[in-house]
Amino acid sequence: MYPRFSSILFILLAISSSFVAPSQSRKFNANKPCKHLVLHFHDIMFTGHNAGNATAAVIANETQLSETYKFGKFIVFNDPLTADSSLQSPPVAWAQGFYFYDMKTTFNAWFACSLVFNSTEHKGTINIMGADIMDAETRDLSVVGGTGDFFMTRGIATLRTEEMEGVAYFRVLMDVKLYECH
Ligand SMILES: *[C@@H]1O[C@H](CO)[C@@H](O)[C@H](O)[C@H]1NC(C)=O
Ligand SMILES: *[C@@H]1O[C@H](CO)[C@@H](O)[C@H](O)[C@H]1NC(C)=O
Ligand SMILES: *[C@@H]1O[C@H](CO)[C@@H](O)[C@H](O)[C@H]1NC(C)=O
Numbered sequence: 001m002y003p004r005f006s007s008i009l010f011i012l013l014a015i016s017s018s019f020v021a022p023s024q025s026r027k028f029n030a031n032k033p034c035k036h037l038v039l040h041f042h043d044i045m046f047t048g049h050n051a052g053n054a055t056a057a058v059i060a061n062e063t064q065l066s067e068t069y070k071f072g073k074f075i076v077f078n079d080p081l082t083a084d085s086s087l088q089s090p091p092v093a094w095a096q097g098f099y100f101y102d103m104k105t106t107f108n109a110w111f112a113c114s115l116v117f118n119s120t121e122h123k124g125t126i127n128i129m130g131a132d133i134m135d136a137e138t139r140d141l142s143v144v145g146g147t148g149d150f151f152m153t154r155g156i157a158t159l160r161t162e163e164m165e166g167v168a169y170f171r172v173l174m175d176v177k178l179y180e181c182h
Helices: 002-025
Strands: 035-044 056-060 074-082 093-101 109-118 123-132 139-148 154-165 169-180
Touching (some): 035 154, 123 154, 139 169
Antiparallel strands (some): 035 169, 074 093, 123 139, 139 154, 154 169
């Protein structure tokens, strides 16, 4: 009985590997993204007096669990993304999402957003989420999917803080490498 079971198992494996084969031929190349976007993310915090140009707002304050590291503070944003580092440059897309502080011992956030493109160059969204360890010089977040020109995409978005003006304004370089393009 044991040999017969193993021969059935062998046949099943042979069948399933023949189904796996086509997707292996599409296997991504980790050294060569199929699309690469470099974007600058500008965040202007709402102070109560800058509704004209603010792009982000605190919707819940830090808790007493760790006021130093803002544990629990929650921010919603709709931030312009530009092709160069100037805030005055016309946005090429918008980053719509949120982040919240989630560590007691250092500044750390969990971050999720959609990059929304609606231009002649690109139409669609790229969806990003992951831990934003703010102490780290660069942080890798997952690109978990996309729509439109970015249908079913996946990849890595590397964030690097370029400028920080207290809590009022920050600019982050977003280096988005997509490894699955359809
Ligand atoms: C937002 O607008 C105000 C008022 O025009 C200006 O003082 C401030 O510098 C602007 N903030 C940024 C980050 O450009
Ligand atoms: C957060 O705290 C600040 C300062 O105390 C206060 O002005 C603001 O209204 C609070 N925001 C929320 C969403 O509770
Ligand atoms: C995208 O841009 C087109 C052309 O400017 C506009 O008609 C459309 O409403 C925009 N769509 C969104 C979702 O902003």
